[in-house]
Amino acid sequence: MSLRVRYITFACSVAVIAALLLGGYNFYWVNRLTEEQAFDRLTDDARAVATQVKSRYDRLNNDVTVVSQTPPFLGIIRSMENGGIDPLDGSTTDLWRERLKTIFKATMRRRVEYVQMRYIEVADKGMELVRVDNRNGVIVAIPEHELQRKQDRSYVIAGTLLGPFGVYFSSIEQNVENSIPDSDLYVLRAVTQVRNLEGALFGLMVINTDFEAEIRSVLHAVDSPYAIYIVDDSGNYIQKAADGTISRIVTPVDKNYALPAQFVQSQRLFGELDDDAVGAAMYARADVGFDIENPNRHISIFIAAPKAEALAGAQKIQQVALGLSFVLVLVTAGGAFAVARRMTHPMQVAIERIEEYSTGAGPLELPTKRRDEIGDLSRAFTGLVESLEQSRSEERATLARLEAIADNTVEGLITTNERGVILSYNKGAEAMFGYTQSEAVGQSIGILMSTDFAEGHDEATALYSLAGRSEVLIKAIEREGIRKNGTEFPIELTISEVRINGTRIFSGIARDITERKMLERKLIDSSEALQRSNSDLEEFAYIASHDLKEPIRAISNHAQFLTEDHSDALGEDGIKRLDRIRDLCNKSERLITDLLHFSRIGRSNDMTQSIDPVEIIDIIKESLADYLTERNATVDVVTALPLLKGDPSRVKSVFQNLIVNGVKYNDRDEKRIEIGYEEPTDVEPGKFYVKDNGIGIPDEFRNRVFSIFKRLHNDRAYGPGSGAGLSFVRKIVERHGGRITIDSQEGEGTKFSFNLTEAGT
Numbered sequence: 001m002s003l004r005v006r007y008i009t010f011a012c013s014v015a016v017i018a019a020l021l022l023g024g025y026n027f028y029w030v031n032r033l034t035e036e037q038a039f040d041r042l043t044d045d046a047r048a049v050a051t052q053v054k055s056r057y058d059r060l061n062n063d064v065t066v067v068s069q070t071p072p073f074l075g076i077i078r079s080m081e082n083g084g085i086d087p088l089d090g091s092t093t094d095l096w097r098e099r100l101k102t103i104f105k106a107t108m109r110r111r112v113e114y115v116q117m118r119y120i121e122v123a124d125k126g127m128e129l130v131r132v133d134n135r136n137g138v139i140v141a142i143p144e145h146e147l148q149r150k151q152d153r154s155y156v157i158a159g160t161l162l163g164p165f166g167v168y169f170s171s172i173e174q175n176v177e178n179s180i181p182d183s184d185l186y187v188l189r190a191v192t193q194v195r196n197l198e199g200a201l202f203g204l205m206v207i208n209t210d211f212e213a214e215i216r217s218v219l220h221a222v223d224s225p226y227a228i229y230i231v232d233d234s235g236n237y238i239q240k241a242a243d244g245t246i247s248r249i250v251t252p253v254d255k256n257y258a259l260p261a262q263f264v265q266s267q268r269l270f271g272e273l274d275d276d277a278v279g280a281a282m283y284a285r286a287d288v289g290f291d292i293e294n295p296n297r298h299i300s301i302f303i304a305a306p307k308a309e310a311l312a313g314a315q316k317i318q319q320v321a322l323g324l325s326f327v328l329v330l331v332t333a334g335g336a337f338a339v340a341r342r343m344t345h346p347m348q349v350a351i352e353r354i355e356e357y358s359t360g361a362g363p364l365e366l367p368t369k370r371r372d373e374i375g376d377l378s379r380a381f382t383g384l385v386e387s388l389e390q391s392r393s394e395e396r397a398t399l400a401r402l403e404a405i406a407d408n409t410v411e412g413l414i415t416t417n418e419r420g421v422i423l424s425y426n427k428g429a430e431a432m433f434g435y436t437q438s439e440a441v442g443q444s445i446g447i448l449m450s451t452d453f454a455e456g457h458d459e460a461t462a463l464y465s466l467a468g469r470s471e472v473l474i475k476a477i478e479r480e481g482i483r484k485n486g487t488e489f490p491i492e493l494t495i496s497e498v499r500i501n502g503t504r505i506f507s508g509i510a511r512d513i514t515e516r517k518m519l520e521r522k523l524i525d526s527s528e529a530l531q532r533s534n535s536d537l538e539e540f541a542y543i544a545s546h547d548l549k550e551p552i553r554a555i556s557n558h559a560q561f562l563t564e565d566h567s568d569a570l571g572e573d574g575i576k577r578l579d580r581i582r583d584l585c586n587k588s589e590r591l592i593t594d595l596l597h598f599s600r601i602g603r604s605n606d607m608t609q610s611i612d613p614v615e616i617i618d619i620i621k622e623s624l625a626d627y628l629t630e631r632n633a634t635v636d637v638v639t640a641l642p643l644l645k646g647d648p649s650r651v652k653s654v655f656q657n658l659i660v661n662g663v664k665y666n667d668r669d670e671k672r673i674e675i676g677y678e679e680p681t682d683v684e685p686g687k688f689y690v691k692d693n694g695i696g697i698p699d700e701f702r703n704r705v706f707s708i709f710k711r712l713h714n715d716r717a718y719g720p721g722s723g724a725g726l727s728f729v730r731k732i733v734e735r736h737g738g739r740i741t742i743d744s745q746e747g748e749g750t751k752f753s754f755n756l757t758e759a760g761t
């Protein structure tokens with residue numbers, strides 16, 4: 001599921017859940033309030049009835065209290081206590097009785113529910129003094145002989161226990177006359193005390209009222225559509241049904257007693273009940289207390305309504321609330337959907353643009369000007385794409401350059417996979433091997449090289465595997481290449497391994513070395529020719545000098561014989577010339593000997609003997625001891641000297657020549673020769689030196705002194721010489737693989753430095 005759909009679904013779900021919760025909460029409260037309202041209405045109705053019932057009790061209370069204060073009550077007391085005559089005005093007891101009857105009758109005419117009004121004397125066992133009855137609407141005063149004693153009746157007992165001005169209300173009871181209960185008449189009695197002037201209890205004033213009639217007249221006035229039950233503290237009740245019919249009083253012993261038990265048992269002022277008689281109903285209750293001393297004595301009013309009826313108005317509200325909730329859900333879900341869709345729309349557009357761009361259908365146009373996250377994302381993405389495009393175009397340019405280089409290079413550039421299959425092949429290779437690129441690519445590398453060469457390639461592969469490294473450059477190998485026309489030619493191949501995405505690729509650079517090979521051949525040939533001519537020359541010099549020596553010596557001998565045998569004939573001048581001939585012959589012989597010697601240097605035998613230069617110098621010093629002493633010369637080894645490898649007689653010749661020259665070409669009184677060794681540096685090998693404090697060699701002659709028979713001085717200046725010594729020295733040093741150089745200061749001295757093969761190298 002796309003992020004957008006998820007987001008929209010989520011927003012809608014949240015909105016629907018919120019709306020459902022709100023709607024549910026609303027619905028719950030509407031229910032609760034309508035229920036409360038229904039209870040309130042029932043309670044109001046019950047209270048209204050209770051007020052009416054209470055007013056009946058109040059009227060009774062009022063009547064019994066007011067009437068008991070009328071003059072006849074005290075008049076009767078005074079007349080009775082005074083022998084039948086009232087001392088105050090002379091009225092007889094009977095007169096007072098008549099007057100009281102008149103008051104009772106007058107009262108009862110206004111109060112149609114009253115069935116009896118009486119004045120009872122407590123002292124005389126509850127004897128009725130005055131009594132007026134209402135018998136079916138006829139108000140009659142009861143004659144004296146029909147009056148009864150009521151002292152054992154409960155209301156009489158209760159009345160005697162009252163305080164002054166107190167009123168006692170009896171329970172609802174069947175009326176009893178002459179000990180016979182009247183099943184049709186249920187009465188409520190109101191009793192108050194009558195006291196004499198001293199305040200002592202004399203009698204009781206009692207009103208009996210028809211309870212049923214009282215309640216009926218109350219209920220007639222009530223305008224309630226619900227059933228009403230008026231219940232006394234004994235469980236007797238009168239019911240007004242919903243249709244308005246009012247029942248007779250029903251007592252608990254009646255077989256059609258139908259008061260719901262919950263009314264009596266419950267102490268609650270409202271509630272719900274489910275009764276056989278009533279069904280599912282709601283009820284409210286109001287109590288009318290009539291005994292201050294005992295709050296348990298009360299009349300209860302219950303109003304019960306079938307639940308459906310009581311909540312009938314509420315149902316409409318509920319429906320409206322439900323409808324509203326439904327509309328709320330629809331509106332919020334729709335709103336959430338629209339908002340979420342609108343909010344995610346730019347994202348959708350951006351995705352579509354990116355898709356268009358990636359398929360090449362259009363340029364990349366993202367909403368980069370937006371100030372939200374989509375704007376941030378668009379800017380970042382556009383920047384990324386731009387830098388990618390830039391590096392891609394740079395890459396393309398580099399690739400093009402590299403391809404141009406690869407194509408224009410004369411070398412053959414070839415890449416292969418691990419199995420030697422050609423992957424790429426440049427123009428240089430085309431020119432070299434004669435195959436076109438399309439012919440070569442996909443073929444084995446074997447078509448381009450001899451079997452031997454192919455093996456070399458595999459060797460390289462094996463080497464890579466062993467090394468376990470990539471991009472190792474292997475030393476160039478020389479093999480035979482094969483052209484398309486079958487001709488072979490030498491190539492030099494450099495192979496390296498490249499790993500591209502984990503795949504091993506071998507890249508080879510092939511160079512046609514036909515020309516180089518030819519030059520090499522020529523070089524070898526000419527050096528061989530040179531060597532041959534050198535040895536021919538040496539051979540010639542050797543033979544020539546050897547063969548020349550004989551005739552020269554013979555000339556010298558003949559000259560000597562002439563001098564000895566024919567001195568007179570020759571004369572002084574002749575002898576002088578012959579001596580000169582002999583000198584020249586000796587010189588020639590020396591030169592020839594030197595030449596012979598020089599030519600032999602190249603034929604040295606053993607160049608590998610170990611030599612201690614200090615030992616050699618000691619031998620030289622010993623053999624030259626007289627020579628050195630005569631010339632006041634010293635020879636010192638001033639540093640440690642390393643051991644050497646070479647031909648001992650030749651090495652000795654080097655040192656001896658240099659020492660002798662140092663002494664010979666020296667004007668000083670004290671001639672000093674120093675021999676030492678300079679340690680090797682990064683650029684120079686270790687060097688021996690022989691240094692003197694002689695006349696020095698001018699710069700311009702430094703190379704010439706090494707040429708054979710070249711001298712800077714004549715025999716007279718520094719003694720005779722052939723000019724071959726330094727040429728021997730250089731030849732020996734070079735034969736030992738070394739080089740000799742001169743460092744000199746005219747008039748100061750000369751230093752010859754040279755390197756020889758040191759032992760251990």
Ligand code: ADP
Pocket residue numbers: 661662663665692694695696697705710711712713720721722723724725726727750
């Ligand atoms: P020779 O000593 O027989 O002349 P060399 O080959 O030994 O032949 O020397 C060639 C020339 O180099 C010498 O004639 C001399 O002039 C010069 N020479 C050689 N050694 C020294 C030196 N130590 N100091 C000055 N000049 C020298």
